[in-house]
Amino acid sequence: MSLARCFRAALGPVLAALLVLSGAGRASADGLADEAELHFQLGAADYQRGEYTSALEHFLLSNRLVPNRRVVFNIARSFEQLNKWPDAHRYYVDALAGETDPNAIEASKAAITRLAPYVAILDVVTDPPGATIYIDRKDLGSRGHAPRPLAVAEGKYRVIAELAGYEPATSEELVAKRGSATRVSLSLARIVGKVKVTVTGAPRAAVRVDAETGPPACFAPCELALPPGKHDLYATAEGATAPARPVNVVARETTAVSLTVRPPVGTVVVGTTEPGALVTVDGRAAGFSPAVLREVPAGPRKVRVSMPGHAPVEREVVVRQGEQVDLGTLDLVPLREVTAASRFAERIEDAPSSVTVIDRRELAAFGYPTIAEALRGVRGIAISNDRAYASASIRAIGQPNDYGSRVLVLSDGQALNDNLLNSSYIGSDARGDLHDIDRIEIVRGPGSLLYGAGAFSGIVNLVTRSREEPTGVHVGVGSYDGGVLRGRGGFHLRKGQDKGIWASGWGAHSDGFELEVPVTGAPQPFRARGVEAFRAGGTAGRAYWGPATLQWFVHHRTQASPVGGYATELGNPRTSFGDTRMMVEARFEPRLTQSLQLLVRAHANRYTYDGLYAFEGEVDNIETFAGTWMGGEARLVYSPSPRLRVTVGGEGQWHPEATLLGREDVNRATTEQYLEERRPYRFGAAYALAEGAPLSWLRLSGGLRIDVYSTFGAVFVPRMAIITRPAKGGTLKLMGGRAFRAPSIYEQLYNDNGQSHLKPRQDLDAEKIWSGELEYTQRFFEDWAALAAVHGSHIDGLIFTRPIDGGPTVEYANSSTGMLVLGADAEIRREWRKGWMLAATYGYQRATYLDPALSDPRVPNVPEHLAGFRGVVPIVPSIASLGLRATLEAPRLVAGGGATPTQVVADITVSGEVKSYGLRYVIGVYNLADRRVLVPVTDTFRSRTMPQNGRTFLVDLMGTY
Incomplete structure (x- = not known):
């Protein structure tokens, strides 16, 4: 008997049992299973x-219809009976895979062992496993999946x-x-495409697939090697992530992908009682209130809300991914601060002077084109304009021809008056507009203690742009006075809370207008054309870095x-005046210790004047003035x-340089x-000021200054103030002091009327003033204040x-x-809150010469009554507000007799902003009722009053981006 027959005889009963088990294990769930069962039964028979x-x-x-390990075992036995040992071995191995029945496992292992001597085994493993195995050719069909032993004939x-996603692998001949x-x-190489990944927002990031x-x-x-197809890439860096980025990988090609990582973000909602406040997050500008700040990095954040003239509000919040933090409405x-009174930021209630502050919102609401317009209607101030220069007098101190020399105009504490006439410039000769001004501080009373000569009747301090303004650029155009066209542009680059620079430039042009000038002795007024035709331009800016500041102005x-001033020919447009003012100032104001601060500054200045006086008969006087000066100051504040x-x-x-030149041309x-004078000069000064509050309801201030001039000698100026709190919300100030005005070079050296042989006096002394005031302010309803004062x-x-010798x-x-x-x-005033304000003032003043020989001792150009009203009411919050201003122009005594008539000048404006376009606008009508106000002028004019x-109409547009 052959070996095969012996195997058959010995395993016949086992096979029959397995056949029965195989059939018993088949389920007849559907027609396919029934067919598989039928073929199994036929195969068994x-x-x-x-x-x-x-x-x-x-x-x-049967196995093809419904795979079954028991059928696979019978397939293996059939191959074995046919002496096809490799096929039998392969199917025994397949039948063993996943088998759980102990008898079947034993039978399969025994068969594999039994067949081993008759076959050659190729033990195939692949990396990665699971590859489909073929022998010699694929068209012969697969031999299973690796890893597995593969039986073959010798x-x-x-x-x-082969494996999906991998290159096929073929062994050497075995x-x-x-x-x-x-x-x-066999190691299979993956089929891949390459993805080149870059990242922004972080130097390095982990990439996940x-x-x-x-x-x-x-x-x-x-660079990643990825299987072809669609994949999602994720990037994470420290505290930052990138959203999923889908990428389609193409086999054997390189795809470039850039991922932007950023911190997880949430939303912060900020509202304020005052719209338009700057909102910063961790020191970076984020928007203006009310604001919905999206994409705020998650984590602890410091939110700061600030607005010039208001106490900043800070909140610490925790921002969470995808969540919203609502800070509500911050108050x-x-x-209510002022810096000009003591050269130190202090509350108006604590300032040892009578103070008014014109808020930046008022400047924006009324669109004041000049300093003079902003001052018109302010308590205690009267404005004049002789059509050559505008000037201001504070509390009756100002003559028609002094050109504001008794008022000191400052730019952030640096004097802008010139050094030849001490003139203050407040009209179109001052600057192109007020868009660089954050607020105007008016300090009434003696100011020489801290500012020296010129601060005679008061101070006007222009506080320029706040450091809080965010980075941006702006451009603007406008028109005023019925014929002035102007434009400006500028920028603010903010590199942090204490680092930045802003600068602006402007230009203006007017062809002038027609004006009826009342000529003394003439039955009809003269119609002058081209009045106030001018060209102007300039620049200003400030750079700051910590305690160091540099400001400039040109x-x-x-x-x-052509109004017949200074005895010139009436209506002659060649009469003209040119003024150039240049200033640069550097400051260094470090805090040396907790209680000691050093403030040092140096400045350089230049002023030039070119005047052409056209007289009748082709006679011209041409005057050229030039002044150059520089100075330094140091203060210690303890x-x-x-x-x-x-x-x-x-x-x-x-x-x-202090030079006056004049010639007569025929x-x-x-x-x-007729004029050739040069008078260089110098001065030095020292001062001390002590301010303290020995009691909670009592504040004292006192100081002394001495100035020594090379032109007239020394002058002492003291100042004192007692400030008490007699009631809740009430402030009582008792203030007094002395101020002086040094005689100007023009006053000392000017030689009038071409008479060069007649030398003017040069021994002028300083003007001196003693002033005292009692002022009481009562605040109520939080934002209202009522004030009464006597001075x-x-x-x-x-x-x-x-005249000289008559x-x-x-x-x-x-x-x-x-x-x-x-x-x-x-005065009664409702401070700026929630978009609206109101102020109404009334003042009485009487100025007289102390000369009993005078029949009328009243001083010319002094209005005895001063009254004004200013109010702004929002129509549509932030988009449109209505502004109304009314000013009483009371009678002023005209030198030589007569008085000007009483008039009320009313102005109305509509202002607002369109935030989506960064546009702010003002449209208005000044002198709505067209009242013809007259002011006195000096007796060298052809008219004793000037209309x-x-x-006039005002339009002002400003875009900020």
Whole structure:
């Protein structure tokens, strides 16, 4: 008996049992299963009859219909009966895979062992596993999946392995020997495309593929090898992530992908009682209130809300991914501060002076084109304009021809008055507009203690743009006075809370307008054309870096004045005046210790004047003035406690150039040089100021200054104030002091009327004033204040012009007659809150010369009654507000007799902003009722009064980006 027959005889019963088990295990769930069962039964019957080929055919078909390990075992037995050992071995291995029945496992292992001597084994493993195995050719069909032993007949073979997503792998030619096993290891190379990953927002980021929480695949910037198809890339850096980025990988190609990582973000909602406040997050500007700040980085954040003139509000919040933090409506409390009174930021209630502050919102609501317009209607101030220069007088101190020399105009504490006439410039000769001004501080009363000469009747301090403004650029255009066209542009670059720079430039042009000038002695007024035709331009800016600051200012204006001033020909447009003012100032203000601060500054200045006076008969006077000066100042401020502050300081100025030149031209040919004067001069000063609050309801301030001039000698100026709190919300101030005005170079040296042989007096002394005031303010309803004040001033040595030897030539001299000013003020004011404000003022003042020989001792150009109203009401919050201003122009005494009529000038504006376009606008009508106001002018004019503007229109547009 052959070995095969022995196997058959021995395993016949086992096979029958397995056949029965196989059939019993088949489920007849549907028609396919029934068909598989039928073929299995037919195969079993054929196998019992020894028809192994037919049995194999039925078993294969049954397994194809419904795979079954027991059928696979019968397939293997059929191959074995047909002596096809490699096929039998392969199917026994397949039947063993996943089998759980112990008997079936034992039978399969026994069969594999039994067949081992008759076959050659190729033990195939692949990396990665699971590859489909082929022998020599793929068209012969697969031999299963690796890893697995593969039985073959003795011979030479090549094994082919294929796996989806991988390159096929083929082994070297193998020699298979019967009864032995050959290890075949194949490594399959993955089919990939490359993805080049870069990252922004972080120097390095972990990149994950298809799973946000999986292990990093690489660290960008990097290159990934990925299977072809769609994948999702995730990037994370420290405290930052990138959203899922889908990428389609193409086989054997490189795809570039850039991922932007950023911190997880949430939303912060901020509202404020005052719209338009700057909102910063961790020191970076984020928007203006009310604001919905999206994409705020998650984590602890410091939100700061600030607005010039208000106490900033800070909140610490925790922002969470995808969530919203609502800070509600934050209350911005007005600071009501002033810096000009003590050269230190302090509450108005604590300032040792009578103070008014014109808020930036008022400047924006009314669109004031000039400083003069902003001051019109302010308590205690009267404005004049002789159509050459506008000037202001504070509390009755101001003559028609002093050109504001008794008022000191400052830019952030640096004087802008010139050094030849001490003139203050407040019209179109001052600057192109007020868009660089954050607020205007008006300090009434003596200011010489801290500012020296010029701060005689008061101070006007222009506080420029706040450091809180965000980075941006702006452009603007506008028109005013019925014919002035102007434009501007500028920027603010903010590099942090204490680092930045802003600068702006402007230009303006006017062809002038027609004005009826009342000529003395003429039956009809003269119609002058081209009045106030001018060209102007300039620039200003400030750079700041911590305690260091640099500011600059340049402005030039040339203006025609065909109104017959200074005895010129009436209506001649060649009469014109050109003024150029330049200033640069550097400051260094470090805090040396907790209680000690050093403030040092240096400045350089230049002023030039070019005047052409066209007289009748082709006679011209041409005057050229030039002044150059520089100075320095140092102050130490000692504050050992919040209740005490002591300031000591000193300054000096050197005026190397103070030149007055004048010549007379006849038929435009020089005939005589009537003015050629040069008077360089210098001065030094020292001062001390102590301010303290020994009691919670009592504050004291006192100081002394001494100035020594090379032109007239020394002058002492004291100042004191007692401030009490007699009631809740009430402030009572008792203030007094002395101020002086140094005689200007023009007053000392001017030689009038071409009489070069007649030398004017040069021994002028300083004007001196003693002032006192009692002021009470009561605050109520949080934002309202009522004020009442009485004041008095006594002036000695007032400088005026007088004829020389009774002729037409005049000189300047100190008056031997004193001047007394007495007055009272009242004001009720609703401070700026929630978009609206209101202020109503009334003042009475009487100025008289103390000369009993005078039949009428009243001082010319002094309105006895001053009244004003200003109000702004929002129509549509932030988009449109209505502004109304009314000013009483009371009678002013005209030198030589008569008085100007009483008029009320009313102005109305609509202003607002369109935030989506960054546009702010003002549209208005000044002097709505077209009232013809007259103001006195000096007696060298053809008219004793000068008409002021009638109805004019204002348009101002500003875009900020």
